[in-house]
Amino acid sequence: MMMMGETWSQLGSLIATAMFLWAMFDKYFPHHLRSLILSHSKKLASFVYPYIQIKFHEFTGEYLKRSEAYAAIETYLSEKSSSEAKNLKAVVVKDSSQSVQLSMDENEEVTDEFEGIKVWWGVKKIIPRTQSFSFYPEMEEKRYYKLTFHKSHREILCGKYISHVLQEGKAIRVRNRQRKLCINKSRKWSHVTFEHPASFDTLAMESKKKEEIINDLIKFSQGKEYYAKIGKAWKRGYLLYGPPGTGKSSMIAAMANFMNYDIYDLELTNVKDNTELRRLLIETTSKSIIVIEDIDCSLDLTGQRKKKKEQVKDEEENDPASKMAKGEEESNSKVTLSGLLNFIDGLWSACGGERIIVFTTNYVEKLDPALIRRGRMDKHIELSYCGFEAFKVLAKNYLDVDSHPLFVTIGHLLEETNITPADVAENLMPKSLNDDSETCLKKLIEAIKTAKEEAKKKAEEEARLKAEKEEKEKQEASQEDVKVDKSLAKEVKENGVEVVIDDKTLAKEVKEIGVIA
Numbered sequence: 047m048m049m050m051g052e053t054w055s056q057l058g059s060l061i062a063t064a065m066f067l068w069a070m071f072d073k074y075f076p077h078h079l080r081s082l083i084l085s086h087s088k089k090l091a092s093f094v095y096p097y098i099q100i101k102f103h104e105f106t107g108e109y110l111k112r113s114e115a116y117a118a119i120e121t122y123l124s125e126k127s128s129s130e131a132k133n134l135k136a137v138v139v140k141d142s143s144q145s146v147q148l149s150m151d152e153n154e155e156v157t158d159e160f161e162g163i164k165v166w167w168g169v170k171k172i173i174p175r176t177q178s179f180s181f182y183p184e185m186e187e188k189r190y191y192k193l194t195f196h197k198s199h200r201e202i203l204c205g206k207y208i209s210h211v212l213q214e215g216k217a218i219r220v221r222n223r224q225r226k227l228c229i230n231k232s233r234k235w236s237h238v239t240f241e242h243p244a245s246f247d248t249l250a251m252e253s254k255k256k257e258e259i260i261n262d263l264i265k266f267s268q269g270k271e272y273y274a275k276i277g278k279a280w281k282r283g284y285l286l287y288g289p290p291g292t293g294k295s296s297m298i299a300a301m302a303n304f305m306n307y308d309i310y311d312l313e314l315t316n317v318k319d320n321t322e323l324r325r326l327l328i329e330t331t332s333k334s335i336i337v338i339e340d341i342d343c344s345l346d347l348t349g350q351r352k353k354k355k356e357q358v359k360d361e362e363e364n365d366p367a368s369k370m371a372k373g374e375e376e377s378n379s380k381v382t383l384s385g386l387l388n389f390i391d392g393l394w395s396a397c398g399g400e401r402i403i404v405f406t407t408n409y410v411e412k413l414d415p416a417l418i419r420r421g422r423m424d425k426h427i428e429l430s431y432c433g434f435e436a437f438k439v440l441a442k443n444y445l446d447v448d449s450h451p452l453f454v455t456i457g458h459l460l461e462e463t464n465i466t467p468a469d470v471a472e473n474l475m476p477k478s479l480n481d482d483s484e485t486c487l488k489k490l491i492e493a494i495k496t497a498k499e500e501a502k503k504k505a506e507e508e509a510r511l512k513a514e515k516e517e518k519e520k521q522e523a524s525q526e527d528v529k530v531d532k533s534l535a536k537e538v539k540e541n542g543v544e545v546v547i548d549d550k551t552l553a554k555e556v557k558e559i560g561v562i563a
């Protein structure tokens with residue numbers, strides 16, 4: 047069946063040929079007559095063929111880079127192509143073994159509608175005239191998408207519609223892309239596919255707190271104009287703190303899955319100096335989370351590096367090359383967190399945004415307040431021991447149980463005991479095929495009771511140690527008093543006073559009779 051756009055296109059070609067023939071009569075027609083005929087023929091052509099065509103070529107520029115617009119159109123049309131076109135092309139999406147993107151093959155056509163206006167999209171291929179050998183035959187073929195629409199809609203389609211297609215195509219690409227987990231090793235990022243299953247649904251924490259974080263992330267993702275308006279880099283910093291096993295890393299994975307972002311796990315101990323750090327940060331892409339885990343340990347970094355430096359100092363001393371480099375390196379060599387935070391602001395303001403930076407720590411009290419002030423780390427999130435609400439999320443995840451009579455006991459026990467979500471999760475996980483949900487819940491009750499018992503013992507032990515320490519300090523203090531008394535007694539003797547009483551009461555009596563005064 048001949049498609050609408052195709053028919054018009056062929057008619058257009060016919061008219062163009064006719065115009066060409068007219069032009070061939072060039073020399074037989076006087077100039078004024080010729081331009082009159084041409085202008086009338088153009089009017090006729092536009093009357094008979096009132097359609098506009100726009101081509102989007104696959105490869106553009108001097109280096110034949112694949113056009114982003116072409117890729118976006120291909121993605122945008124993918125769904126329509128798979129439902130309308132008969133000849134399709136399948137492309138395996140990069141980095142993935144399962145995902146396939148379908149697009150229409152050459153000479154196919156699909157329709158689209160925008161604000162009630164119908165348009166036609168087709169793919170064409172220009173085969174090169176000279177059949178020469180090429181390393182990149184697909185680049186030689188020169189494919190393009192052709193958009194056809196009625197001239198009366200020119201304004202709306204050339205403006206709003208095309209930018210809608212490009213934006214939507216890019217957005218679908220971002221949604222469908224394989225996300226990356228990048229790790230800095232030997233001076234550069236290496237990546238694996240990020241496939242962590244954590245989500246905010248599976249994260250065990252109070253629903254109110256969870257909602258607050260989700261809303262914060264949504265607000266951030268929609269804040270492009272806002273950040274531009276206030277003149278700040280489009281970034282947001284989170285500090286996640288809490289004991290080990292409370293879900294800090296799980297929350298980062300949930301954030302990345304929710305936002306559809308890549309993760310850059312920055313290991314500061316692998317970074318040689320600030321120059322390298324800066325380069326690594328510049329290489330991070332937009333729509334990503336940069337993670338620095340356990341910053342309280344990273345804070346010691348400067349000290350550690352100094353020690354290491356001292357070790358190699360002797361070796362370097364005799365090396366002329368290192369002597370030359372030394373002057374320059376000295377100023378760049380320290381990797382400090384405050385430095386990092388300072389130039390994150392500068393760098394990311396310059397290279398576009400949509401980046402989240404997350405720091406984690408088990409010991410928030412150890413951090414320098416200047417480092418974690420608001421603005422640098424916009425939101426501080428505490429991940430804590432498992433409460434009843436968090437337990438219910440874990441019970442649903444691990445056992446698919448919403449309620450159970452044992453929940454009441456567990457609720458009471460959790461109020462009195464500090465147990466991490468990681469420990470709760472571990473106990474809820476069935477260990478054998480015979481373990482039903484009740485068995486697992488009972489196992490958890492036992493675990494919480496044991497934890498409670500251990501915490502009690504620990505508290506008693508700590509109290510005992512404290513009492514012992516206090517007693518020791520008391521004894522030491524009284525021994526100190528005796529020492530003072532003895533020296534006093536010696537002084538009294540030297541001053542010629544008869545002393546027959548014991549050391550302890552000596553000073554008192556001496557004072558009373560006024561010898562020292």
Ligand SMILES: Nc1ncnc2c1ncn2[C@@H]1O[C@H](COP(=O)(O)OP(=O)(O)OP(=O)(O)O)[C@@H](O)[C@H]1O
Nearest residue numbers: 248249250289290291292293294295296467468471
């Ligand atoms: N809040 C939570 N919700 C769901 N699962 C959790 C939660 N906290 C811990 N877990 C479970 O415990 C495991 C360890 O948790 P996670 O690695 O997120 O803890 P963490 O706070 O990052 O610990 P660390 O301080 O040692 O890095 C996870 O794999 C997850 O299964």
Ligand SMILES: [Mg+2]
Nearest residue numbers: 294295296339
């Ligand atoms: Mg962790």
